[in-house]
Amino acid sequence: MLQQSSYRAFTLRDLPAIPQIAALPADQRLQLQAVANVLPFRVNRYVLDHLIDWSRVPDDPIYQLTFPQPEMLDAADLSTMTDLLHRGAPAGEVEAAARAIQHRLNPHPAGQVDLNVPFEGGREVRGVQHKYHETVLFFPAQGQTCHAYCTYCFRWAQFVGLEDLKFAAREADQLVAYLRNHPEVTSVLFTGGDPLVMRTALLRRYIEPILAAKLPQLASIRIGTKALAYWPQRFVDGPDADDLMRLFEEVQAHGLHMALMAHSSHPRELQTEIAQAAFRRVRSTGTVIRCQAPLIRRVNDDSAIWAELWREQVRAGAVPYYMFVERDTGPKEYFKVPLARAHAIFRDAYRQVSGLGRSVRGPSMSATPGKVVLDGVIDVGGRPHFVLKFLQARNPEWVGRLFLAEYDDRAAWLDELRPAGGAAQFFFESEMDEFKRERRRQRLTLTTADATPLRLIRDDAARPGSEQPQ
Numbered sequence: 001m002l003q004q005s006s007y008r009a010f011t012l013r014d015l016p017a018i019p020q021i022a023a024l025p026a027d028q029r030l031q032l033q034a035v036a037n038v039l040p041f042r043v044n045r046y047v048l049d050h051l052i053d054w055s056r057v058p059d060d061p062i063y064q065l066t067f068p069q070p071e072m073l074d075a076a077d078l079s080t081m082t083d084l085l086h087r088g089a090p091a092g093e094v095e096a097a098a099r100a101i102q103h104r105l106n107p108h109p110a111g112q113v114d115l116n117v118p119f120e121g122g123r124e125v126r127g128v129q130h131k132y133h134e135t136v137l138f139f140p141a142q143g144q145t146c147h148a149y150c151t152y153c154f155r156w157a158q159f160v161g162l163e164d165l166k167f168a169a170r171e172a173d174q175l176v177a178y179l180r181n182h183p184e185v186t187s188v189l190f191t192g193g194d195p196l197v198m199r200t201a202l203l204r205r206y207i208e209p210i211l212a213a214k215l216p217q218l219a220s221i222r223i224g225t226k227a228l229a230y231w232p233q234r235f236v237d238g239p240d241a242d243d244l245m246r247l248f249e250e251v252q253a254h255g256l257h258m259a260l261m262a263h264s265s266h267p268r269e270l271q272t273e274i275a276q277a278a279f280r281r282v283r284s285t286g287t288v289i290r291c292q293a294p295l296i297r298r299v300n301d302d303s304a305i306w307a308e309l310w311r312e313q314v315r316a317g318a319v320p321y322y323m324f325v326e327r328d329t330g331p332k333e334y335f336k337v338p339l340a341r342a343h344a345i346f347r348d349a350y351r352q353v354s355g356l357g358r359s360v361r362g363p364s365m366s367a368t369p370g371k372v373v374l375d376g377v378i379d380v381g382g383r384p385h386f387v388l389k390f391l392q393a394r395n396p397e398w399v400g401r402l403f404l405a406e407y408d409d410r411a412a413w414l415d416e417l418r419p420a421g422g423a424a425q426f427f428f429e430s431e432m433d434e435f436k437r438e439r440r441r442q443r444l445t446l447t448t449a450d451a452t453p454l455r456l457i458r459d460d461a462a463r464p465g466s467e468q469p470q
């Protein structure tokens with residue numbers, strides 16, 4: 001029996017109200033509190049009661065996925081924060097210390113704002129990122145939070161109130177105008193945060209104008225979401241869920257492919273009764289669920305977990321899509337898996353699934369020049385090398401291009417690799433530099449008002465203890 005259940009969030013302020021946390025020793029609680037003042041924290045009743053295995057805490061993967069851990073900060077920062085909290089320092093002082101630490105955690109990876117937000121007529125197109133020819137990312141203003149936060153989120157900065165990093169759009173009109181001007185775009189990807197924190201009526205205000213515009217080149221609308229894992233009730237319970245299913249059907253009635261890009265980190269997320277019901281219901285509308293997640297130490301850095309994850313996805317009728325490399329931001333040191341090991345985990349898991357699971361690609365880095373997959377290790381001139389390939393690229397001509405880097409068992413990101421054969425640069429680097437210079441020049445020509453960072457209309461996320469619409 002599926003029960004009607006209402007959403008209840010737990011944020012920083014509610015930490016002591018979580019019975020399992022209240023039961024921890026005082027020093028551990030203080031540390032948790034200290035880290036949660038720096039990194040985003042939000043869970044909900046479903047995650048607490050159905051996904052976390054409390055008998056395995058702190059090692060439990062879903063606990064690691066959702067609860068800040070002391071080792072996510074370096075020792076000095078952790079003691080700064082615990083000292084402040086211990087002596088009951090004023091909120092302003094705690095916040096200032098947290099800000100200083102946040103700014104040192106590379107809150108702004110891969111030039112997301114500077115390089116990906118397009119200009120049109122001397123203005124920034126708010127809420128839009130356009131990095132790859134075919135696909136536009138759209139960040140609806142009210143979809144910039146989540147049903148629970150992942151500790152490793154690469155967009156973590158927007159959940160701790162570093163507002164200049166938020167992207168948002170007030171209206172879909174600008175998006176539609178942009179799409180009319182860019183017939184190369186065949187796919188619009190709603191992202192966030194999690195756009196499915198929005199009520200369906202609100203989501204409609206963004207999607208319906210796109211449908212009404214009857215853009216001849218548009219082939220798909222996608223929504224990036226973790227709701228199938230963190231709040232599957234979103235798809236199953238109540239009239240708003242019913243309306244969401246109707247909306248998915250309407251998209252397809254307009255001749256477009258409707259896809260959910262599901263953030264799917266661990267097999268346990270797919271194993272609850274309500275999650276299975278959610279997958280069935282979404283699929284019954286014809287919507288295709290494609291699954292992707294980063295490879296994260298302590299959460300899913302094991303080939304057996306990925307093999308099981310991909311099998312569960314296939315069993316649920318979903319499509320394994322990408323395995324990502326954790327980005328170089330936030331508590332990266334805590335979670336990072338070196339590329340060589342990431343590839344070994346991918347390969348060993350890939351070998352264990354049928355061809356239906358091998359639609360997955362990875363391990364892939366969403367780096368500044370594009371999505372780069374590490375395809376394997378090969379011997380050249382008696383020495384091992386990484387074989388890399390662009391799956392997506394700023395310059396479409398780079399897509400599919402293979403290139404070699406010196407093997408390095410510690411490197412964990414593209415910028416830590418060296419080109420093979422002693423070359424000074426990878427083939428794409430001088431063009432990337434030129435692109436960055438050109439962007440800087442264009443930025444200088446923007447109207448000042450438009451170049452200033454956008455503030456969100458509403459941010460429940462930054463206000464501890466707030467509820468949100470499901």
Ligand SMILES: *Cc1c(COP(=O)(O)O)cnc(C)c1O
Pocket residue numbers: 129131132135136137189366371392
């Ligand atoms: C991954 C990504 C996309 C979508 O890429 P697909 O390969 O089409 O799924 C679009 N824009 C950005 C910036 C991305 O990182």
